[in-house]
Amino acid sequence: MPHPDQPTFRLKLPGGGLLAHGRLLTTPGNNGSLKFLLLQGSPVCVTEWPALGDHARRQRAALRADGSLADAPGLMHSPGEAPRYWVTTRDIECNSSSAAASLVLGYGAGGPENWRDDEGHPLADYLQPNLRTPRKAWLVRGSNVSGHNLVRRLWLPEGIVSLAGAHLPPMDETDPTKSTLRRYVEGGYEGTASYSQKRGLVDDLHAFLTQMRVGDTLATLSDGQLFLGRITGEARQADSPGGLSNLSRTVTWRRDGHPYEDLPEELQQKLSVQHDVVDLTSVADILATLAGPPPTQTAEEQSPEPPRELALPAVTPALADDLLVHDPGWLDEVRELLWDERQLVLYGPPGTGKTYLAMKLAEHFGGGAEQVTLVQFHPSYAYEDFFEGFRPAEDPETREVAFRLTAGPLRELADLASREGNRHIPHFLIIDEINRGNLAKIFGELYFLLEYRRKSVRLTYSGDDFALPPNLFVIATMNTADRSIALVDAAMRRRFAFVELSPRAEPTRGLLARWLEREGKDPECARLLDELNDRLAEPEFAIGPSYLMKPGVHRPGGLDRTWRTKILPLLEEHHYGEGIDIDSRYGLAALRKALP
Numbered sequence: 045m046p047h048p049d050q051p052t053f054r055l056k057l058p059g060g061g062l063l064a065h066g067r068l069l070t071t072p073g074n075n076g077s078l079k080f081l082l083l084q085g086s087p088v089c090v091t092e093w094p095a096l097g098d099h100a101r102r103q104r105a106a107l108r109a110d111g112s113l114a115d116a117p118g119l120m121h122s123p124g125e126a127p128r129y130w131v132t133t134r135d136i137e138c139n140s141s142s143a144a145a146s147l148v149l150g151y152g153a154g155g156p157e158n159w160r161d162d163e164g165h166p167l168a169d170y171l172q173p174n175l176r177t178p179r180k181a182w183l184v185r186g187s188n189v190s191g192h193n194l195v196r197r198l199w200l201p202e203g204i205v206s207l208a209g210a211h212l213p214p215m216d217e218t219d220p221t222k223s224t225l226r227r228y229v230e231g232g233y234e235g236t237a238s239y240s241q242k243r244g245l246v247d248d249l250h251a252f253l254t255q256m257r258v259g260d261t262l263a264t265l266s267d268g269q270l271f272l273g274r275i276t277g278e279a280r281q282a283d284s285p286g287g288l289s290n291l292s293r294t295v296t297w298r299r300d301g302h303p304y305e306d307l308p309e310e311l312q313q314k315l316s317v318q319h320d321v322v323d324l325t326s327v328a329d330i331l332a333t334l335a336g337p338p339p340t341q342t343a344e345e346q347s348p349e350p351p352r353e354l355a356l357p358a359v360t361p362a363l364a365d366d367l368l369v370h371d372p373g374w375l376d377e378v379r380e381l382l383w384d385e386r387q388l389v390l391y392g393p394p395g396t397g398k399t400y401l402a403m404k405l406a407e408h409f410g411g412g413a414e415q416v417t418l419v420q421f422h423p424s425y426a427y428e429d430f431f432e433g434f435r436p437a438e439d440p441e442t443r444e445v446a447f448r449l450t451a452g453p454l455r456e457l458a459d460l461a462s463r464e465g466n467r468h469i470p471h472f473l474i475i476d477e478i479n480r481g482n483l484a485k486i487f488g489e490l491y492f493l494l495e496y497r498r499k500s501v502r503l504t505y506s507g508d509d510f511a512l513p514p515n516l517f518v519i520a521t522m523n524t525a526d527r528s529i530a531l532v533d534a535a536m537r538r539r540f541a542f543v544e545l546s547p548r549a550e551p552t553r554g555l556l557a558r559w560l561e562r563e564g565k566d567p568e569c570a571r572l573l574d575e576l577n578d579r580l581a582e583p584e585f586a587i588g589p590s591y592l593m594k595p596g597v598h599r600p601g602g603l604d605r606t607w608r609t610k611i612l613p614l615l616e617e618h619h620y621g622e623g624i625d626i627d628s629r630y631g632l633a634a635l636r637k638a639l640p
Contacts, residue, residue, distance in 0.1 A: 051162060053068070053160060053161055053167055054159070054162070055148055055159050055160075057087055057089060058149070063086075064083075064087055065082075066080050066138075066141070068081075068141065068170060073140050074139055077139070077140035078140070080140060080155065080159075081135050082135065082138055082147065083132070087116065087131055088113055088129060088132060089150040092104070092150045093150055093151035095152045096146060096151050096152060097146065097152055100146045112133055114130060116131040141156060142154050143155070165226070172221060179257075179259060179328070180257070180260045180261070180325045182256060182261070182322065182324055183317075183321070184264055184321050186205070186206070187265055190208065193267075194206065198289060200297050203296065204289070204293065204294055205275070206291060207290070207291040207321075208288050208289065209287065210288075211233050212228055212249075212291075214281065219253075220249075220250075221254075225246050225250055226246050229242050244319065247319070247321070251323065252291060256275060257275065260274070261275075261331050262274065263324060269301030270302040270304060270307060270315070270334070272297075272298050273295040273296055273297035274295065274296050275294075276293075276294045276295060277294030308330055308514075310327055310513070311327050311331070312498040313498055313514075314327050314511075316511070318502075318509070326462075354468050354514060356379055356382060363404075366404070368551075368555055369551040370554060370558070371551060375405075385540065386512075386517055387539055388543060389519075389541070390520070391524055391543070392544055393584055393585060393588055394523055395591045397545065397588065398521035398523075402476075402519040410471060411469060415469060415470065418474040419453050419474070420475075421475060421477050421479075421481030422481060426486060430454055431452045431455050432449060432505055432506060434449055435450045449505055454473060457471055461513040461516045462515075467515055469515060470517055471513070471517070473516065474518075474521075475519075476520075489504065493510075493512045495539050497512055518540075525585055525618075545588075547588055552588065554570075556573055556589035556592055559589070559593055569598075569603060570589075575638055579630065585618050607632050611630075612627065
């Protein structure tokens with residue numbers, strides 16, 4: 045029989061907006077899921093895709109043979125065209141909601157998420173929770189409940205944790221589904237809470253009543269301190285003064301708090317998520333380290349392996365030699381800036397090796413190229429390209445194109461860096477030509493996170509609470525000949541450390557001479573470049589050595605060709621409209637005459 049007090053669910057078919065309808069049944073199927081009744085008159089896709097399982101194929105064939113799936117000539121196709129849909133001539137009992145979805149769509153599909161009620165809520169909200177991690181960790185906020193600090197006043201003295209629920213009716217279910225909780229909240233808080241507030245309350249209640257288990261770790265904040273405990277009792281509902289703690293669980297609290305400022309950065313990020321109940325399982329190992337061993341556990345029973353900590357590898361002589369950096373102290377300073385600021389800009393005129401140096405440093409400090417992602421900014425680059433946005437994508441099974449939320453390079457790298465097992469490994473994002481993009485447009489709310497690494501923000505598209513992982517570093521490059529460094533706004537200066545690469549200063553000055561010596565080439569190129577840059581009055585328009593560090597330059601006629609086609613056109617643009625004879629001032633012949 046149909047499940048009581050549950051709606052008819054709908055499933056949208058691809059290409060045309062047709063809807064199949066069904067009801068959840070009370071009896072379990074062969075796999076333990078509740079059976080599902082596909083209702084008479086529902087459309088069914090004729091096409092079967094390769095991903096459809098053998099059982100579903102046999103079921104569709106049997107239903108077609110006994111007339112349960114009949115032709116629907118007038119259903120969304122032209123006269124003379126082969127039917128695209130069948131229609132069910134009776135109610136069809138399916139082994140699960142997923143089996144019903146696969147029968148309707150013609151390919152393997154999940155039922156709990158695809159079947160929706162009239163308000164768009166998934167069938168999953170009407171089901172009991174699935175299996176979960178044996179031990180989880182939670183944050184429950186109680187330092188400001190309608191202006192009261194329940195942590196100090198109630199939770200620690202009485203050994204409980206609670207949620208306010210003054211408007212909730214008595215609940216007689218021990219494991220209420222999200223759908224049940226939504227009905228309670230909609231009825232109890234009608235006219236007293238906004239849609240967003242009610243949705244947040246449903247999520248908090250579902251976690252507190254259904255997801256939390258005895259033995260889970262619990263955390264809360266009060267007066268700049270983090271307090272830890274362990275849940276020891278099931279949830280109970282009872283009246284309380286002012287309705288501040290109508291729902292409660294018993295907790296064994298540890299009385300010693302941990303100063304918030306001393307907590308690891310990754311934990312601070314999770315604690316900054318603005319919900320009353322937050323799942324902290326991803327940082328449960330950090331909480332376990334703070335709490336120490338439980339009373340029944342001896343020191344010998346603890347794992348002897350200490351947690352690996354995030355660190356940037358030291359600068360080695362081999363790295364300095366490879367980069368031809370005359371002063372290794374310069375590399376040490378760059379390493380310290382990266383560690384302190386997490387974001388750094390290498391700026392200077394063209395040809396100073398900014399991108400090359402950024403990639404080499406990132407690969408050294410990250411331990412390999414697989415920890416490095418490179419993007420290049422340009423005027424049309426946007427937040428949707430950089431972080432996440434809706435982009436057209438083809439479904440591999442239905443071949444239909446729809447807009448889907450897609451992660452950009454920063455989101456992908458952040459997800460990789462925050463994955464368990466990767467959190468002690470530095471990951472690097474290299475942004476080439478950062479000053480060519482509209483930074484406010486590209487970064488959006490992420491601009492805040494560049495400065496406040498220990499905070500999280502609510503994302504524009506996905507709605508997730510997101511924080512930049514502590515092990516994600518950013519190295520950007522900026523060409524000062526393209527846009528002056530003086531045009532960079534104060535907001536960006538505050539978020540990045542700036543390191544100059546200039547042909548007039550280390551480590552770039554003398555780099556070409558050292559490279560020519562190592563490669564056994566004629567040193568004249570270095571003397572010509574120094575003479576050229578001495579004639580340029582503005583340092584930001586100096587010419588970098590990388591123009592002359594390519595193999596073609598050192599073949600017969602290569603230096604003259606490079607000078608004529610690469611360097612002189614840059615200088616002509618720089619002196620445009622000034623009436624200067626570029627060749628007589630900067631040509632090879634003029635420069636060679638000036639050399640000793």
